Amino acid sequence: AVLQNQTTTSADQDSKLATTSDLCLTQWEAGRLDVAEKTAFTYLDAAKKKGEKHPETAKALLLLAKIYKDMGKKEAAEKLMIKAIKIRKEVLGEKQMETLESNFDLAKLYIDMQKY
Numbered sequence: 001a002v003l004q005n006q007t008t009t010s011a012d013q014d015s016k017l018a019t020t021s022d023l024c025l026t027q028w029e030a031g032r033l034d035v036a037e038k039t040a041f042t043y044l045d046a047a048k049k050k051g052e053k054h055p056e057t058a059k060a061l062l063l064l065a066k067i068y069k070d071m072g073k074k075e076a077a078e079k080l081m082i083k084a085i086k087i088r089k090e091v092l093g094e095k096q097m098e099t100l101e102s103n104f105d106l107a108k109l110y111i112d113m114q115k116y
Contacts, residue, residue, distance in 0.1 A: 017046055017056060024063055033071050040064040055098070058087040062102060065109075074113050081106045 020043040027036035044060040051057065065080035085106060088099040110116070 013046070013049070017043070017050075020046060021059070021063065024067075028063070028067050028070070033067055036067050037064070037071070040067055053087050053091055055088065055091055058084040058091070058098075058102070061087070062105065066105070069109055069112070074109060077109055078106070078113070081109060 020039065024036050024039040024043050027033075027039055040060065040063050044057070044064060047054065047056040047060040061080045061084035065077040065084065068074070068077035068080065081102065085099065085102045088096065088102055092099055
């Protein structure tokens with residue numbers, strides 16, 4: 001019975017993470033950057049409960065980075081992207097699609113920042 005309760009709790013946690021992630025993404029895409037930033041922090045805090053080096057934490061860092069980029073906070077975005085890429089390389093591997101996409105996002109940021 002205890003194991004079943006833990007599984008439900010984990011499933012509930014995953015559901016809440018997905019909902020928060022989706023809400024943040026929707027707010028960001030709608031251009032509601034201030035609200036999206038707050039939601040991204042909520043998402044990041046929840047993701048970190050899975051572990052500092054968990055793929056969900058990397059995903060949350062990247063979403064916050066993209067919001068920062070659109071807010072003009074490009075240096076902050078860069079730091080978050082680098083941290084997320086490091087997590088993804090370590091946990092998922094260098095050639096994993098998510099890692100490659102993160103590298104591409106960082107490259108686009110560097111182009112915006114004129115850091116060639």
